[in-house]
Amino acid sequence: MKKLLCLMLQLLVLLPFVAVLLPQTMSAEELGEDVVEFVLHKRMIRDIDYNDQFEFHENDGLAISEEAGKTADIISQTVPLNGATFAVYDMTDYYHDKKAAENMTSREFVQQIAETSRNNIRQLITEERLAQIGESVTTGKDTVGGLGDGIARIQVPKKNQDRDAVYLIFEESIDPEIGLNVDIDQTAIPIAAVLPIYHPTEPTEELQEIHIYPKNVGYLRDPYFFKYGRQRGTTEKGRPLEGAVFALYQMIEGEKYYLDMAPANDLKNQWIKPANNDPLNDKNVSKFISDKDGLVTTGQRFLPSGTYYFEELKSVEGYEMDEASKQIEVIVPESWVDAEGQPQYVMVNGQKMAELESGKVPASAYESATPRVYNETIKETTDKPKEPSGPSNPNQPVKGSVFPQTNEARTLISLLGILLLLGAVLLIKKERGEKNE
Incomplete structure (x- = not known):
């Protein structure tokens, strides 16, 4: 009994540590005041459909409603993509140094990062020793907010020491198991998020849940x-x-x-x-x-x-x-x-x-x-009935015909002549007998 009680006490002591080790995801309402959550909605469009007519979506931090998604190209002309892996890096120091050196606005900084090639972004991460925040996340079915497929969530601090934090959201790879040819080098745009991000229609309301819609172009054909x-x-x-x-x-x-x-x-x-x-x-x-x-x-x-x-x-x-x-x-x-x-x-x-x-x-x-x-056409397996062939001798009637052949005709004529002759003889005798009487 004492051993059982000791075991239970040991488990109770370990439970808090186990809870800390387990992966934790919180809804927007459960996030602390010092934390924001990036919600990534990964979308993919077929390359042949990605043209000048495709309407660009400017991320404002809000989720696109179901009604708005019926007409928004980023939703109506794309599909959610699972298997995309993202990493988030803290670039607060780099942002403030760059902003001071080039006297640029936050919007100009975000645009400059978006226009930077992926190779140069990789080089930037290495040279500036940008620290990755947490583990990389991979898009999949959303189990927190019920947003469907193509969703990844990552929570980050609002501040870097006493300054508003700035983050780089970078797409690392696409899972080859998805079985698609996805171009991430040309269309997976690096995203800079400068905090705080405010509600677009409520300028004083800071967003704690920030929705971002990165997209890829997929190479697919329809034979x-x-x-x-x-x-x-x-x-x-x-x-x-x-x-x-x-x-x-x-x-x-x-x-x-x-x-x-x-x-x-x-x-x-x-x-x-x-x-x-x-x-x-x-x-x-x-x-x-x-x-x-x-x-x-x-x-x-x-x-x-x-x-x-x-x-x-x-x-x-x-x-x-x-x-x-x-x-x-x-x-x-x-x-x-x-x-x-x-x-x-x-x-x-x-x-x-x-x-x-x-x-x-x-x-x-x-x-x-x-x-x-x-x-x-199907090959015929049965022989066609042969057409009746004509006689080898043109003068020879076909076998089975109702007309007699030449020799048979002569015989019949001879018999007919004999019968007529006999008939004539009998008729003459009869006439002579009648006269004698």
Whole structure:
């Protein structure tokens, strides 16, 4: 009994230390007056959609409301990105030295940091010996405020000694496991946060929870092709086939994994093994069906660089589904251009694919129906009935005809003549007998 009491007392003594060691996250209401929390909303936009029309979002420290997000490009044209790792550095000393030396405002300082290349920022961190605040944080599903995916939170002191603190928020890396080609060198802008940050409509209210929306550009492509049918053994252009069913797979460790039925706007694709090795009847496998033009598209299911295959699961009646139609190769290059600046095309079935225009297959692709994949008509397995051949002798009637052959006709005529002769003789005798009477 005494041993049990001693053990319980030891546990009670250790509990406070265990609590300190456990990771702690507080809501905005629970933060102390000397602490603020940065809430990072990591967003990603497809590179082809990131153009001059994209409206820049100026971080004001507030969260974007659901209603405002319907029209704000930073929300409506992007998706949350998990797996982005950020580090926060104290740059208070550097800020005050820079501001005094160059007589710049806080806004000018923030803009200068944003325009600094990532390599130069790394150099700045090293040369100025900027101290990292806490551990690096990685975006994921928010378990504190229920803000969804792409969220990371980090708490920092408001002050550096007796001065308002200034922080550098720097994106370190993207988890390769997300399976996306994400460009962080060109678009992951370094962020300087000069405290205090005030509510944009309440100038005297300091924000304790500061929302920031960093973004990345993701390199993704949307492959398509045209399904055509033609007569077996010909090289004709053929005609578009409507209703052929396809799935998309990639080879992982020598096995086929098929694209699943995730929402079209989910840039993180999932690859699954079909139930009973039957992708056609597995409802969890995405299916792509050729339309009236023969067009087969992934329908906004974007793919990072790599090699994939369309597999025909069901053909159109009258057309054969051969082995080639079950492994239509799709090669997505690593970037839009090569080292010499020349365009790199998506290749489908060995043919160049014209890039989408405003998210749609271009008219030029419809006109040429390329890339194009063929099905040929089914090979006939039964022999056709032979047409009756004519006689070798033109004068010889076909066998089975109702008309007699030449020799048979002569015989019949002779018999007919004999019968007529006998009839005539009998008739003469009869007439002579009647006269004698």
